[in-house]
Amino acid sequence: MRSQSMRSNSFRKFLYISPFMLLLAVFAYYPLYGWVYAFFDYTPPIPLSASEFVGFKWFHSLVENQVKIDQLMQVIWNTFGISGLGILFSWLPMIFAIFLTEIKAVRFRKFIQTVTTLPNFISWVLVYSLAFSMFSSEGMVNGFLHMTGLTDSPTMFLQSSEHVWWTMWAWATWKTLGWSAILYIAAIMGIDESLYEAAYVDGATRMQVIRHVVLPSMMPTYFVLLMLQIASFLNNGLEQYFVFQNAFNKDTIQVLDLYVYNLAMGGGSYSVSVAISMLKSVISVVLLFSVNGLSKMLRGEGIV
Amino acid sequence: MKAHIKLGRKSALLLGTTILLVTTALSGCSGNSNNGGAAAGTAEPGTPTESSDPGTSKGIDHSKPLTITVFDNAANYQGEQTGWYGKLLKDKFNITLNILAPQVAGDQLYKTRSASGDLGDLLIIENSQLEELIPAGMIMDLTDMIKNTEHLSQYVDNHFKPFNVAFEKQNPDGKIYALPAFTADTSPTTFSEELPYSSPIMPWDYYKGIGAPKLNNLNDLMTALKDMQAKYPKTPDGKPIVPITLWKDWDGGSMENVRWLSNWYGYEQPNGTTTIQLNAKGDIVPIVDDNSMYKKILQFYYDANKMGLVDPDSPSQDWNKVSEKLTNKQVLLLWYSWQRGFYNTIERGNQGDGNVAVPIGDTHLIQNSDAYFGNGRVFAIGSKAKEPERIMELMDWMSSPEGLRYYTNGFEGFNYEKTPDGKFKLTEVGQTAFQENTPVPAEYGGGGYQDGQSKVNSMIMSDFVTDPETKEFYNSTYWASTIEANKTALTTDWQKTYDATTPTEYYTKNNMIDIVPNINTSLGSDSSDVKNKRSQISDYVKNTSWKMIFAKDQAEFDQLWTKLKSDVEGLGWNDVFAVDKERADKIVKMRADAIANK
Numbered sequence: 082m083r084s085q086s087m088r089s090n091s092f093r094k095f096l097y098i099s100p101f102m103l104l105l106a107v108f109a110y111y112p113l114y115g116w117v118y119a120f121f122d123y124t125p126p127i128p129l130s131a132s133e134f135v136g137f138k139w140f141h142s143l144v145e146n147q148v149k150i151d152q153l154m155q156v157i158w159n160t161f162g163i164s165g166l167g168i169l170f171s172w173l174p175m176i177f178a179i180f181l182t183e184i185k186a187v188r189f190r191k192f193i194q195t196v197t198t199l200p201n202f203i204s205w206v207l208v209y210s211l212a213f214s215m216f217s218s219e220g221m222v223n224g225f226l227h228m229t230g231l232t233d234s235p236t237m238f239l240q241s242s243e244h245v246w247w248t249m250w251a252w253a254t255w256k257t258l259g260w261s262a263i264l265y266i267a268a269i270m271g272i273d274e275s276l277y278e279a280a281y282v283d284g285a286t287r288m289q290v291i292r293h294v295v296l297p298s299m300m301p302t303y304f305v306l307l308m309l310q311i312a313s314f315l316n317n318g319l320e321q322y323f324v325f326q327n328a329f330n331k332d333t334i335q336v337l338d339l340y341v342y343n344l345a346m347g348g349g350s351y352s353v354s355v356a357i358s359m360l361k362s363v364i365s366v367v368l369l370f371s372v373n374g375l376s377k378m379l380r381g382e383g384i385v
Numbered sequence: 386m387k388a389h390i391k392l393g394r395k396s397a398l399l400l401g402t403t404i405l406l407v408t409t410a411l412s413g414c415s416g417n418s419n420n421g422g423a424a425a426g427t428a429e430p431g432t433p434t435e436s437s438d439p440g441t442s443k444g445i446d447h448s449k450p451l452t453i454t455v456f457d458n459a460a461n462y463q464g465e466q467t468g469w470y471g472k473l474l475k476d477k478f479n480i481t482l483n484i485l486a487p488q489v490a491g492d493q494l495y496k497t498r499s500a501s502g503d504l505g506d507l508l509i510i511e512n513s514q515l516e517e518l519i520p521a522g523m524i525m526d527l528t529d530m531i532k533n534t535e536h537l538s539q540y541v542d543n544h545f546k547p548f549n550v551a552f553e554k555q556n557p558d559g560k561i562y563a564l565p566a567f568t569a570d571t572s573p574t575t576f577s578e579e580l581p582y583s584s585p586i587m588p589w590d591y592y593k594g595i596g597a598p599k600l601n602n603l604n605d606l607m608t609a610l611k612d613m614q615a616k617y618p619k620t621p622d623g624k625p626i627v628p629i630t631l632w633k634d635w636d637g638g639s640m641e642n643v644r645w646l647s648n649w650y651g652y653e654q655p656n657g658t659t660t661i662q663l664n665a666k667g668d669i670v671p672i673v674d675d676n677s678m679y680k681k682i683l684q685f686y687y688d689a690n691k692m693g694l695v696d697p698d699s700p701s702q703d704w705n706k707v708s709e710k711l712t713n714k715q716v717l718l719l720w721y722s723w724q725r726g727f728y729n730t731i732e733r734g735n736q737g738d739g740n741v742a743v744p745i746g747d748t749h750l751i752q753n754s755d756a757y758f759g760n761g762r763v764f765a766i767g768s769k770a771k772e773p774e775r776i777m778e779l780m781d782w783m784s785s786p787e788g789l790r791y792y793t794n795g796f797e798g799f800n801y802e803k804t805p806d807g808k809f810k811l812t813e814v815g816q817t818a819f820q821e822n823t824p825v826p827a828e829y830g831g832g833g834y835q836d837g838q839s840k841v842n843s844m845i846m847s848d849f850v851t852d853p854e855t856k857e858f859y860n861s862t863y864w865a866s867t868i869e870a871n872k873t874a875l876t877t878d879w880q881k882t883y884d885a886t887t888p889t890e891y892y893t894k895n896n897m898i899d900i901v902p903n904i905n906t907s908l909g910s911d912s913s914d915v916k917n918k919r920s921q922i923s924d925y926v927k928n929t930s931w932k933m934i935f936a937k938d939q940a941e942f943d944q945l946w947t948k949l950k951s952d953v954e955g956l957g958w959n960d961v962f963a964v965d966k967e968r969a970d971k972i973v974k975m976r977a978d979a980i981a982n983k
Binding site for chain 1: 633700932935955
């Protein structure tokens with residue numbers, strides 16, 4: 082009797098999570114079957130069943146000579162550079178959240194929060210058209226510079242390969258700052274009031290309260306997010322770099338995801354791009370576990 | 386007991402939700418995405434046609450509306466064909482065209498759709514794609530269907546059969562799978578156009594405004610452009626005038642703007658190759674050779690940019706922006722023959738205003754003869770197309786006198802009219818309908834004339850076919866009436882200056898042009914290995930070309946070139962070059978044969 086109710090109980094719990102397990106199976110595990118394409122000589126319209134098995138040929142072709150190695154290294158270097166900048170400044174949303182909650186004028190605070198969160202919902206394509214209307218040779222900024230007599234010929238902001246990593250980081254930060262701050266704001270709201278009271282009784286200034294009460298309480302949240310960010314170190318997305326890429330900045334803007342896209346969609350080298358994305362997955366898993374191990378060692382807790 | 390029932394309900398509910406969730410998730414990634422939602426070729430029950438034309442239908446039922454998915458490499462427009470041409474097809478055949486344009490949506494459209502096994506109903510694709518699609522069983526055999534057509538059947542023996550038979554590997558039985566596009570009905574070695582496809586073209590009034598200096602070489606050209614720019618910095622309505630404007634939309638294996646200027650000095654890059662240039666003698670030069678014409682033209686653009694002659698918008702603008710500039714006469718140097726049409730009109734010609742050929746002394750053009758065997762693209766029907774006989778009927782009509790007149794010239798009575806001697810003559814409206822996008826009368830469907838033109842942007846038989854009624858080409862430029870009307874101040878002034886009736890005649894007379902037979906045949910398709918390398922090399926060449934033109938100084942230009950040469954080597958240049966050389970050798974050989982058989 083008891084065991085039956087237990088069983089039905091656990092069956093019910095299984096039913097609760099089954100939709101998510103199915104989603105995971107459909108969207109995370111089923112696509113892995115696509116990895117077989119990396120081992121075949123596949124070009125549409127010839128179906129996979131009629132393609133030749135080539136083993137590790139495509140993996141080898143990535144590193145078969147110095148030029149290709151250089152190209153791949155440049156791409157990985159860009160990926161590390163742009164992701165690295167992101168991680169270097171990953172504390173920005175946290176600091177932003179802290180200062181935002183310090184604002185006492187509610188209306189003003191809500192206004193700032195709305196304004197900074199909105200860009201997150203604008204697609205990169207629109208962001209680029211905004212960038213274009215501002216920074217192109219006939220754009221607002223060049224028009225202004227020309228009007229004030231600061232320059233006599235238009236500056237090619239979008240076509241220069243200089244500071245691309247920084248400009249990309251700046252665009253991404255502008256777009257996601259408010260959105261990323263939401264979690265931290267929630268964490269701040271969860272801090273026990275008595276801690277504040279105790280600090281003020283001890284005569285702490287506002288800054289000291291932030292330093293000794295707020296920041297330490299935010300750390301767990303920050304580290305979890307940081308770990309997730311490191312795990313997706315190689316996935317810095319594609320849309321942003323895809324819309325901003327052109328002949329002049331391609332060398333410095335091409336990150337792994339974009340490289341895979343350009344190879345597959347631009348050149349029809351599906352098999353090669355599958356091979357690269359497989360390598361990417363492997364590296365990501367390694368990164369996640371190493372960061373997790375590090376976190377366990379240093380802070381005694383991890384996420385996996 | 387009660388709890389049990391409750392649980393059952395809950396579980397059922399959960400199960401239901403789960404199934405729902407998963408089905409929606411799965412339907413989200415079903416592979417068949419059809420733009421516009423209309424399932425390809427689905428005939429829905431609907432209204433019968435207003436005027437089914439008994440003249441063309443041979444027992445074909447037009448009562449059901451049909452939407453044809455047109456996969457069209459030539460189109461610059463994606464979506465449904467609307468406007469007057471759309472109405473024409475709807476009224477005549479009860480057909481709607483849904484156009485898919487890789488030029489708009491990107492090349493991956495071909496890859497993704499061909500991987501799914503159904504490219505579309507009517508296909509306008511490159512020869513090399515045809516060679517991939519026939520073995521994949523995605524192209525319908527038209528041999529029997531074409532026999533029963535009224536108009537296309539007359540071109541089978543001279544044009545379609547030789548073209549199809551050449552694809553020996555894919556087509557050992559000599560079936561007819563595809564109809565070459567833009568086929569001219571003249572001869573394999575004549576060149577009928579009055580202006581070569583690519584040659585220097587400039588606004589006549591500006592050129593005369595700086596004293597019409599004699600141009601001996603590209604340096605003279607740059608000086609002249611500089612002077613013109615100084616004298617005419619802005620259009621009358623205040624838009625900046627740029628001497629040279631470049632755009633990247635059509636860059637394929639190399640930079641298209643460089644490719645076509647190479648033609649001025651006798652080197653062409655044949656379709657189907659990306660690494661070589663070829664001259665009339667049959668010399669094959671790799672484009673990364675230090676002495677290649679490709680490099681010389683890059684140097685010319687770089688020098689021009691250093692002199693401030695290149696439009697700063699070039700790297701970022703698209704073709705639409707360029708055509709806008711051409712329409713406003715904001716560009717001083719043109720090269721494609723069809724670029725004149727954006728500004729030139731008879732009315733302006735009467736005031737001596739318009740773009741004309743301005744020959745440069747040291748040029749020696751290379752020009753392909755009329756496309757007797759087509760231009761490198763083909764019309765084919767997808768093997769999964771529903772109601773192929775209706776698509777065939779449409780293609781047949783496109784190649785009929787009526788279809789060709791509509792495609793090239795619009796409406797009788799609106800764009801052109803009959804003259805007493807039974808020929809055609811452009812009306813006042815017809816002369817400028819394209820440029821001004823003149824509103825079309827409501828009875829024809831309304832909208833602008835240019836907006837409503839065929840967005841297929843390609844035809845099977847070209848306008849260099851003789852209209853049986855008038856005994857003139859369909860192309861209105863070559864009508865006696867147009868030539869007469871075109872005796873404007875501009876034309877006569879030009880003719881007096883250069884002592885020739887047309888630019889083609891001038892170039893021929895002065896031995897400044899080589900007309901090579903047009904070769905359009907099977908050149909084979911790349912193996913995936915070569916395809917892979919080709920695409921990486923092309924990408925690299927294009928990007929470097931743009932960078933070189935906008936380089937800071939000559940040192941950077943040279944350094945980029947040196948790096949390009951060594952890097953493409955590593956990307957597999959030799960393999961791709963070997964394939965291209967083989968193709969070029971075939972072209973050279975066939976040209977020699979064509980000239981021998983003349």
